[in-house]
Amino acid sequence: MANVEIAGLTKTYGTFRAVTDFGLSVRDGEFLIFLGPSGCGKTTTLRMLAGFIEPDGGQVTLGGRDITHAPPHRRNIGLVFQNYALFPHLSIFENVAFGLRRRKQPEAEIRKRVTDALELVELGHLGDRLPKQLSGGQQQRVAIARAIAIRPDILLLDEPLSNLDARLRLQVRDELRNLQKTLGITTIMVTHDQEEAMSVGDRLVLMRAGMIEQVGTAQELYYQPANRFVADFIGRTNFLSGAAIGNMFRSAGGCRCAADGIWVRPPRS
Ligand SMILES: Nc1ncnc2c1ncn2[C@@H]1O[C@H](COP(=O)(O)OP(=O)(O)O)[C@@H](O)[C@H]1O
Ligand SMILES: [Mg+2]
Known part of the structure; x- marks a missing residue:
């Protein structure tokens, strides 16, 4: 859980x-x-x-x-930031593999998880490229793939x-x-x-x-x-100042209407 x-x-x-x-x-x-x-x-x-x-x-x-x-x-925890934060000198595949290599996963497992993660974000065909060869949207999808490849318990994204x-x-x-x-x-x-x-x-x-x-x-x-x-x-x-009396709302300017469905709050709340 x-x-x-x-x-x-x-x-x-x-x-x-x-x-x-x-x-x-x-x-x-x-x-x-x-x-x-x-x-x-x-x-x-x-x-x-x-x-x-x-x-x-x-x-x-x-x-x-x-x-x-x-x-x-x-x-x-899987993390994704606003600025992608990909490693520029690593291929897309290796960027996604990074967290798995740090966790010392076996090579076959790394291949499978990276491939799965890239497929999920529909970038399976771009694993050999470098980050600068991808658009901003694609780079952010790589960052998301990298975060989910480690199978995190929670995913945290800051203005992604x-x-x-x-x-x-x-x-x-x-x-x-x-x-x-x-x-x-x-x-x-x-x-x-x-x-x-x-x-x-x-x-x-x-x-x-x-x-x-x-x-x-x-x-x-x-x-x-x-x-x-x-x-x-x-x-x-739109904010209207006024008073609610029973089911009626009366604005400061004297306009009356049914308060049904209108959200009425006391002032200074
Ligand atoms: N290292 C820090 N030193 C001093 N003030 C900070 C530091 N980090 C954040 N703040 C201040 O804490 C407040 C909350 O920042 P932050 O969590 O980045 O806001 P948000 O992400 O909602 O824009 C801001 O007023 C910010 O200036
Ligand atoms: Mg912020």
């Missing part, structure tokens, strides 16, 4: 709180999204899960095993689509979604793009200033936002 339990995760830089008391249960096989504006702590949280940043407090368990202080290579142009971004996004469903790997992806988040994620974790504002499906965040920040961040929202 690759369910992840995160409790009270905290990271402070000097006096600045980058992540505060972050708690969450990630279900086995789930595609979860960390969403929020730039600087809200998405990358810091992901890197604490990967083991590259030591938290100041809190706990992470993976399938019941406490990994809070385990080094990255003991976590069996943001270096791609608009058309490729949609294509790789759909491929990633299909691949995740086919393989059933528990996946956490970071993005600041709400449309991207809503189109691929089973659930979204919307963050602000190092804290979680709301966790839920795209529909839940859209139709039942926990507060004004969520309503503002998700979708295109």
Whole structure:
């Protein structure tokens, strides 16, 4: 089981709180999204899960095993970054084989897993090329193949689509979604793009200033936002000040309408 339990995760830089008391249960096989504006702590949280940043407090368990202080290579986590981070002097095949060679897998097993991973991202025919001979979209698919070749318990992706142009971004996004469903790997992806988040994620974790504002499906965040920040961040929202009286809403300007289906919140929530 690759369910992840995160409790009270905290990271402070000097006096600045980058992540505060972050708690969450990630279900086995789930595609979860960390969403929020730039600087809200998405990358810091992901890197604490990967083991590259030591938290100041809190706990992470993976399938019941406490990994809070385990080094990255003991976590069996697949990682994909924004900038592909392929080795320029290694062939595509060897890039994907890298993690398997480090784990000292037998040669026949390496051949099989690399071939399978490249087939999954539809690049089986390009194993002999160098990264610079591939397009950006293809390079990012190699990075994804490399991450899944080690058969990780969890896949962590930090803005994996943001270096791609608009058309490729949609294509790789759909491929990633299909691949995740086919393989059933528990996946956490970071993005600041709400449309991207809503189109691929089973659930979204919307963050602000190092804290979680709301966790839920795209529909839940859209139709039942926990507060004004969520309503503002998700979708295109118009805000009207006024008062709800029974089933009626009366705007500050005197306009009345039925409040049925309108989301009404007290001010300053
Ligand atoms: N090494 C660091 N030293 C000081 N501040 C940092 C460091 N890394 C990140 N931060 C700060 O922590 C906050 C969260 O950063 P980050 O997790 O990268 O945000 P996000 O990925 O959501 O854009 C930002 O305000 C950032 O400037
Ligand atoms: Mg980031």
